[in-house]
Amino acid sequence: MGLSLSLLLGIAFPLFAAQTQPTLIQALNPAADWKDSAYITQAFSEIALKNEYDKDKHRVRKWHIPVRVFIEHQVGDKALHTQLVQMHLAHLAEITGHDIQLVDVLSEANLHLVFTRQSLWVDDIMRLMGPNAAKNVHGSVCMAKFALNANSEIDRAWVIIPVDQAKMHGKLVACVVEEITQVLGLPNDSEKVFPSIFNDKTPQDLLTGLDYILLKLLYSTEIKAGMTTTEVQPIIQKQLIKWQRDGTLIYADKTVRQGQLYGLLGY
Structure with a gap:
């Protein structure tokens, strides 16, 4: 039987409205254009390759x-x-x-x-x-x-x-x-990633276009559990170039809203 490791996740209480300084990923694109390739690559690293309760870098988990x-x-x-x-x-x-x-x-x-x-x-x-x-x-x-x-x-x-x-x-x-x-397999929460359900400081309740892309990246057939940051980055870059060309990135915000929950909640 293989080694078993576990990871805890959670949504925190909105105890206060914190005033935060712009983060690195926000500074990269003040217009908050999450469709930028560098933004998505860093967002994937933040959400897929880190944990909510530790500061370590991890391998892909899926x-x-x-x-x-x-x-x-x-x-x-x-x-x-x-x-x-x-x-x-x-x-x-x-x-x-x-x-x-x-x-x-x-x-x-x-x-x-x-x-x-x-x-x-x-x-x-x-x-x-x-x-x-x-x-x-x-x-x-x-x-x-x-x-x-x-x-x-x-x-x-x-x-x-x-x-x-x-x-x-x-x-x-x-x-x-x-x-x-x-x-x-997207276990981390980060204020660096916006707009996203993985940012506890934003009011998102449903998946955003960025979340849609992060999920599609994680479950790309070329990305395997156990891969390191170095191993996944060229795969991500190749995929994002393709999605920029075929409109997947451009229409991600619209596409994700086709989920049934959006209609149920009046979006």
Whole structure:
């Protein structure tokens, strides 16, 4: 059995509105034209090759096996929560080309998603993610974790959403979208990346054009789990040149809005 490593992810409470100085990636393009090749390359490095809770550089992490999602309901509104998840999973599968589906039996799943309530949250985290994860509950709205095998392939993941807490902060949809997306292999949050669901200082609840491109890059067939920054950069550059020519970058903001959640939420 291969080595198993795990990574914790989460959405933080909006405790205050911080005034921040322009970051390097923002300074590269004051007009915030995220379609710039250098911007996208740095954004991929920030979101795919770094972690939320450490400062290390990491290898590419992604699923190579089909993703099978089981939803555990501990609260009401089962139909609504299932609909939100189904819509987002369908969108992710369309963007990435990866096999992602809901299953009805936990034993068939490798991504376990729990809709719970705040009073049960810590117990659920202890049950599914362990005591180390429970240490990071304070300041988080919802939480996710994935496990890697020895080849940096994601082979298991967990998402826990305390519905009452998420609704209190207006983050129910954001929790569904961001946490499930992050466990596909985009685990970091960064103020350097905008516009993006991976930037906690922005109001994005649904995938942006930049997020769409980052997902497509990660699940490009040429990019494999375990690759280093040096190995992926020429692949990214080649792909971005192609997408600049064929209009993928130009129309990314429009294309991503074809996901079902956008219509449901009135976008």
